[in-house]
């Protein structure tokens with residue numbers, strides 16, 4: 094273990110790295126040069142390169158990649174001494190066709206009384222069931238996509254993972270992923286060995302596989318993993334499974350505060366005709382009620398309706414409760430956190446701050462019209478992300494390649510596996526990768542130092558992972574980085590011109606009333622007369638009562654300076670529609 098661990102982001106400039114390492118920057122540039130990288134002080138190098146260089150320099154320092162703030166930080170939410178017990182949050186996972194959905198159905202059908210009223214036929218991803226007078230919250234994790242998303246956003250929420258393994262099929266790649274997920278999320282594992290009604294069921298074989306290959310030893314063999322034999326079809330063992338889930342959860346003493354403003358996670362969101370935004374939330378702390386002002390990511394609003402997972406109205410929702418709310422003015426995103434604030438004003442402020450954060454994070458850049466045209470004119474030719482995949486054994490190689498192929502981009506970016514094999518990264522792989530823009534992914538394999546150097550020299554990126562979904566996330570991020578950005582215009586407010594003070598060649602100074610939203614300097618605006626758009630202008634200054642102001646809100650009068658690029662004569666009654674325009678990195682849906 095190195096003496097010092099330094100956290101760095103995905104990439105770092107040479108200058109910053111030198112500073113962090115407390116080294117003369119020339120030493121660093123020299124070392125990079127020796128490795129075939131000609132760099133300047135402002136050049137960005139990626140994490141892998143930085144790691145190699147630090148190793149080459151023989152420093153007793155270990156670089157660690159900075160992970161984006163995750164919810165795991167929140168699990169350590171300091172609880173007050175008034176915290177109360179909360180229901181466990183249980184994710185049900187397993188290989189496709191092993192009976193995850195059937196098991197959830199069995200649990201809910203036997204347990205939930207009137208859910209025919211519309212509960213589980215709707216698309217929702219969290220449910221609650223009552224077992225022996227106690228609630229259990231169940232998260233459904235359908236498909237691969239959701240799995241990755243859950244890992245990113247919900248890992249820290251998950252207390253227990255029920256891993257469903259079909260007794261007639263045994264451990265499969267997604268079983269292994271589920272085990273990895275549970276371990277990385279620090280969640281307790283309960284194994285449900287399903288399809289026990291089948292003649293070909295062989296639970297001993299499943300247990301042996303789990304014990305010998307995955308370090309999950311059944312209790313009856315002296316281990317500490319609870320394994321329950323069930324049949325989603327006949328209902329066998331379901332009660333015991335739920336008993337066990339509660340038992341395992343009880344060891345964790347799960348608690349939450351309720352006399353604190355409600356907060357939690359957005360687990361789904363969509364628009365519905367007649368209802369507006371319909372948002373699924375999982376409450377983590379506090380009590381959520383209708384009428385509360387809620388901020389979720391960059392969306393806010395007053396909770397109009399509060400429903401439980403089955404669509405029944407709730408008076409209030411406490412910790413671990415999945416709910417659906419309406420009333421937000423916009424759609425928050427899956428994985429956004431939400432909080433309740435005191436007033437609409439506070440909500441608006443929080444959203445403004447969130448917007449700024451988002452703008453920073455989304456690597457979106459405010460651009461001028463000229464930039465934009467240039468970007469838009471750039472050809473959106475379809476592109477390939479080429480990869481070479483190496484893995485420790487054939488089984489994992491197949492599952493990595495299969496999973497990579499599942500990353501869908503609707504044809505814009507194609508992922509091509511141009512080489513693959515079992516074993517450490519080799520010179521051959523580097524050669525294969527160096528004549529095209531190719532990433533090498535290693536799964537559970539080594540990268541010998543000589544090959545590492547070779548890779549650095551040829552600027553070939555080698556990425557080694559031990560966890561499959563981290564590898565997949567990386568591949569997805571690499572593909573996203575190749576997507577052409579999207580132009581997003583966000584409406585900020587409107588103003589009606591009440592008077593023109595001065596009209597110059599390149600500037601107009603006017604007065605007006607903000608009729609919706611707000612105005613700040615730096616915004617773009619469409620100048621409109623009736624339906625006709627006269628010009629696009631830029632706000633350079635905003636004044637309230639002759640004082641320069643940062644922002645002026647709906648209902649207020651203000652003075653405003655506009656930068657104009659062509660002759661424009663505004664008059665009383667004309668309108669300005671303020672907006673921001675940004676190039677936003679797109680993500681793969």
Ligand code: GDP
Nearest residue numbers: 188189190191192193194195287288324325326
């Ligand atoms: P999922 O992909 O993991 O959600 O699996 P499903 O719940 O869709 O089940 C896959 C198939 O296995 C379906 O045809 C189910 O009817 C069947 N199945 C699920 N559980 C059982 C079980 O306990 N016994 C038997 N015999 N079949 C089951």
